[in-house]
Amino acid sequence: MAQRDSGMNRPITRRDFVGGVAVAISGSLAWRWSEAQAPVAPNKLPQTQAVPYPPVRTGMRGSHVGSYEVAHAMRDGARWGSPEETGEDYDLIVVGGGLSGLASAWYFREAMPDARILILDNHDDFGGHAKRNEFWDGDRMLLSHGGTENIQDLRRYNQAGRRLIKALGIDVGRYSEFHDETVYGSHGLTRGVFFGKETFGVDQLFGAEGQPSWREFLARTPLSDAAQEELTRLYESSVDYLEGLNPEEKVEFLQKTSYEKYLLETAGISPEAVSYLWRSSTWAIGLDAVSAWVATGESWPGTAGLGVDDYIETGAVATEESLFCQFPDGNATIARLLTRSLVPGVAPGNTLDDVVAARFDYSALDSGDSPMRIRLDSTAVNVRHRGDPKSADEVEVTYVRGDQAYRVRSRRCILACYNASIPYICDEIPAAQKKALSFAVKAPLIYTNVLIRNWTAFARLKIRGVRCPGSYFEYIDLTEPLNLGGYRHSSAPDEPVVLRLFRAPLDPRMRGQSAPDQWRAARAELLTTTFEDFEQRIRDQLGRILSAGGFDPARDIEAITVNRWPHGYAYGHDPETNQVAWMLDELPPERSPWIAARKPFGRIAIANSDAVADAMTEGAFRAAHMAVEALVKT
Numbered sequence: 039m040a041q042r043d044s045g046m047n048r049p050i051t052r053r054d055f056v057g058g059v060a061v062a063i064s065g066s067l068a069w070r071w072s073e074a075q076a077p078v079a080p081n082k083l084p085q086t087q088a089v090p091y092p093p094v095r096t097g098m099r100g101s102h103v104g105s106y107e108v109a110h111a112m113r114d115g116a117r118w119g120s121p122e123e124t125g126e127d128y129d130l131i132v133v134g135g136g137l138s139g140l141a142s143a144w145y146f147r148e149a150m151p152d153a154r155i156l157i158l159d160n161h162d163d164f165g166g167h168a169k170r171n172e173f174w175d176g177d178r179m180l181l182s183h184g185g186t187e188n189i190q191d192l193r194r195y196n197q198a199g200r201r202l203i204k205a206l207g208i209d210v211g212r213y214s215e216f217h218d219e220t221v222y223g224s225h226g227l228t229r230g231v232f233f234g235k236e237t238f239g240v241d242q243l244f245g246a247e248g249q250p251s252w253r254e255f256l257a258r259t260p261l262s263d264a265a266q267e268e269l270t271r272l273y274e275s276s277v278d279y280l281e282g283l284n285p286e287e288k289v290e291f292l293q294k295t296s297y298e299k300y301l302l303e304t305a306g307i308s309p310e311a312v313s314y315l316w317r318s319s320t321w322a323i324g325l326d327a328v329s330a331w332v333a334t335g336e337s338w339p340g341t342a343g344l345g346v347d348d349y350i351e352t353g354a355v356a357t358e359e360s361l362f363c364q365f366p367d368g369n370a371t372i373a374r375l376l377t378r379s380l381v382p383g384v385a386p387g388n389t390l391d392d393v394v395a396a397r398f399d400y401s402a403l404d405s406g407d408s409p410m411r412i413r414l415d416s417t418a419v420n421v422r423h424r425g426d427p428k429s430a431d432e433v434e435v436t437y438v439r440g441d442q443a444y445r446v447r448s449r450r451c452i453l454a455c456y457n458a459s460i461p462y463i464c465d466e467i468p469a470a471q472k473k474a475l476s477f478a479v480k481a482p483l484i485y486t487n488v489l490i491r492n493w494t495a496f497a498r499l500k501i502r503g504v505r506c507p508g509s510y511f512e513y514i515d516l517t518e519p520l521n522l523g524g525y526r527h528s529s530a531p532d533e534p535v536v537l538r539l540f541r542a543p544l545d546p547r548m549r550g551q552s553a554p555d556q557w558r559a560a561r562a563e564l565l566t567t568t569f570e571d572f573e574q575r576i577r578d579q580l581g582r583i584l585s586a587g588g589f590d591p592a593r594d595i596e597a598i599t600v601n602r603w604p605h606g607y608a609y610g611h612d613p614e615t616n617q618v619a620w621m622l623d624e625l626p627p628e629r630s631p632w633i634a635a636r637k638p639f640g641r642i643a644i645a646n647s648d649a650v651a652d653a654m655t656e657g658a659f660r661a662a663h664m665a666v667e668a669l670v671k672t
């Protein structure tokens with residue numbers, strides 16, 4: 039589609055810059071304490087004092103401009119001499135205001151209620167990956183998650199994690215109460231597949247993937263007869279492709295074999311059929327680097343007849359009867375609940391229901407004589423003990439804000455940033471531990487949210503989500519219909535809605551290489567792709583998929599937020615079996631470098647999801663709790 043047709047020249051809110059910086063609120067902040075839980079549009083707030091409100095910023099978010107430059111300069115050798123002494127003294131400084139950092143502060147305060155705590159984060163918003171994307175269509179608020187989406191299964195949270203979730207007022211049992219299944223169901227919307235011309239030679243959309251049967255569905259697609267036959271066999275039969283091996287041998291084989299190789303060489307599927315199955319979003323890595331064992335745990339096609347179910351129980355992600363929960367802005371709700379609990383006066387209310395629409399006062403995060411402060415736009419560049427780490431009473435932390443370096447002191451420090459960055463920040467750490475820290479390469483990925491005028495095209499095409507194997511964005515779907523507190527999701531096709539697009543920026547030319555190598559290359563691509571490049575891709579792909587339903591990208595796209603996460607998922611392992619569950623990469627001999635990496639050092643402890651090699655929120659909490667337990671004894 040030509041750029042002009044797709045609306046590249048049309049103003050959208052990311053260029054207007056309205057919401058981000060100059061939202062004005064009243065000096066008395068009286069509005070914050072009103073009983074009303076309904077969202078108040080930014081342009082309806084009293085106009086006396088300008089306070090930034092980052093959740094409404096659109097354009098390039100996640101790792102936004104201004105958040106990472108200091109850290110990269112530090113990595114490349116820059117040093118900041120003569121920092122200004124702030125004179126502040128804390129009981130705990132936390133580097134990193136993601137879920138692990140916020141939870142660290144929460145657990146620490148639980149152990150030491152009068153503690154003075156400072157959290158430093160390099161972004162303009164708190165929450166790390168748990169990022170809120172807030173759109174406005176006139177007076178109507180529309181929410182989505184810029185990163186962390188849901189509580190996938192509360193059963194995977196340990197006791198301390200569940201205690202925190204409960205204390206924040208979250209009852210996952212309420213999910214069915216605020217999840218309105220009828221919104222899309224009443225219009226007969228299904229999950230479909232888009233065949234893009236780059237991979238399949240034609241642009242074609244099909245609804246209801248796999249319905250009424252795989253054979254009938256595949257017969258409608260442009261796949262060759264042979265590929266249809268192979269896929270039908272894979273989906274509809276329970277062949278044991280490892281017949282002759284005992285269960286232990288099967289498990290070992292599956293753990294050592296990529297799912298792609300298993301499909302091609304063991305199940306005898308053609309590359310064309312594999313192209314149809316291709317996906318990467320779940321772990322931000324392709325089928326070439328996901329083990330067939332993981333695929334078996336996930337019940338992916340071709341694994342049903344292997345007879346190893348009894349061996350899966352501890353290792354696989356529970357998909358049935360899980361205690362699942364999702365909020366309209368994803369786990370940003372958890373970050374907001376944590377922040378409201380930590381920082382007095384930052385937002386009204388005290389329940390899960392009233393936090394969703396609450397407007398936070400970012401000026402209260404780091405103000406007055408509050409014992410709990412969150413300092414944004416602040417990158418820690420140096421953390422060291424004042425004296426010999428074995429006997430020092432204090433730690434000093436240097437951070438850079440704007441062009442200026444500042445120094446603060448604390449009795450303890452938790453590094454809740456990410457492992458690979460820690461050797462650059464904390465030179466004192468022993469060399470062997472630095473090596474173990476450097477092992478953690480996070481998986482990059484992109485979560486994009488697009489505000490569209492209405493979803494009539496989706497209603498006409500009878501789709502709510504589309505898998506797009508081989509396309510730039512691998513999956514698109516309408517946000518979940520969640521109504522919580524004063525917040526109301528779109529309920530009819532003629533209402534505006536937020537659309538989500540997922541991409542793992544993997545280079546197909548690197549297939550077969552190790553996951554960390556693919557991720558390093560992907561990170562470089564991510565940081566050099568401009569917003570305009572993304573916008574063009576978004577308009578092109580949405581136009582090609584939805585135009586048959588009347589969608590016009592030039593007319594229907596109201597706003598775009600691209601959340602890029604160069605350091606996304608932590609390298610994953612299964613906490614119960616202590617095995618790398620997701621990827622096939624070779625581990626160093628010790629097999630569990632994250633255990634050596636997280637060792638507390640003097641008055642410094644290490645949290646963040648890398649510390650437990652578990653990308654999920656429960657991992658971030660577990661790491662936080664462990665770090666606090668280690669430190670409160672000092």
Ligand SMILES: Cc1cc2nc3c(=O)[nH]c(=O)nc-3n(C[C@H](O)[C@H](O)[C@H](O)COP(=O)(O)OP(=O)(O)OC[C@H]3O[C@@H](n4cnc5c(N)ncnc54)[C@H](O)[C@@H]3O)c2cc1C
Nearest residue numbers: 134136137138166167186187188418455646647653654655
């Ligand atoms: C796109 C995406 C989707 C996800 N979806 C889910 C999901 O649905 N469910 C789930 O359970 N988990 C999900 N996860 C995983 C989840 O995000 C993590 O478990 C958790 O949020 C990680 O928290 P963290 O605090 O360890 O790291 P982060 O969220 O990365 O927070 C660390 C913070 O420290 C900051 N920082 C780093 N260095 C410095 C420095 N030198 N100075 C100051 N600050 C610094 C970082 O910029 C960041 O803000 C998702 C992750 C991503 C990326």
